[in-house]
Amino acid sequence: MQRRAFLSVSTIALTGLAAHWAAADPAAPALAGTAGAQDGGDFVDLLGASVDRLTAAGPAHEQHTNGLLTAHLDTVTDPLDTGHHRRDAFQRLHSLAADLAHTLAWRHFDHGHYFLAARHWIAALHNTHALGDTDRAAGILSDLAYQAAWRSDHTLAQDLLTRAHHPAARSLLHLRLARSLAAAPTPAPQAARCALNAAEHDLHRAGSDRPSWCTWMSEADLAVDTGQTLLDLGDTRPAHQLLTQGEHLLPAARDKTRGIFLAYQAASHLTHHDIELAAHAAAHALELGRRTHAPGCEQLAQRLIPAFRPYARQHTVAHFLHLASV
Secondary structure, three states, rough: OHHHHHHHHHHHHHHHHHHHHHHHHOOOOOOOOOOOOOOOHHHHHHHHHHHHHHHHHHHHHHHHHHHHEEEHHHHHHHHHHHHHHOOOHHHHHHHHHHHHHHHHHHHHHHHOOOOHHHHHHHHHEEEEEEEOOOOHHHHHHHHHHHHHOOOOOHHHHHHHHOOOHHHHHHHHHHHHHHHHHHHHOOOHHHHHHHHHHHHHHHHHHHOOOOOHOOOOOHHHHHHHHHHHHHHHHHHHHHHHHHHHHHHHOOOHHHHHHHHHHHHHHHHHHHHHHHHHHHHHHHHHHHHHHHHOOHHHHHHHHHOOOOHHHHOOOOOHHHHHHHHHHH
């Protein structure tokens, strides 16, 4: 299937194909290494350098850089479809296409464009499959599962999660599985706790030599996702402690993630009726979401508004409600 056609398939069909692409044996690129094939190395270097500059521009410029990155993905797709490059150039083009599609998928997800996000994750999966990178394929499937869980489709999320080889990759998959098992309409507490234990075990075995797509996975992520899972299971006291611990462990460079962590922390405070602490965390989450151009983080904070309205006369709550209304 050509990559442009692959990007046009419906979300349901793409999701159904996901497990097949992750599990099937990668096929050799058509015409790669044949007589008359071009080197293409300089062209790939040029594209890669341009992509690096665009992604480094930061979230404030995404309204402009997203279109340029999409155009770069189209440009990378052309030589992959025609097949007139050497094998090493094909591998680099597939890697660049996977990076571009993966970046665009998360950007579309952040802005609530879930159909576009799914299409780009599948495009990333397709190119990762061509490279034979099963760990990254598992990671991309876990991203699709994360989106499914975000949209409360926990059955789909659990179906998408698959086994990876690297311990850091497995840890992330186990964490996302635990979150889905706990948040499902019919929770599975024992299975969720088993997945949490597996995630902790694998992360402690991961070391520093990790696949590039999950180098960010840390003790902070483990603490917060474990805390959110326990919160969904009704185990509120350790959940609150873990959410607070995770937010403190997170490095300053990950403020977009910090905003999401703080929104979870605010929800945890609300379950304990710690209204002032909850409002403070929610306001901070909202501010970070806006500063880092993360609509998903804003959405998490905005969802808490109904729970705060009965306490609107409290100063901290009034401040949060005012921020949310601006």
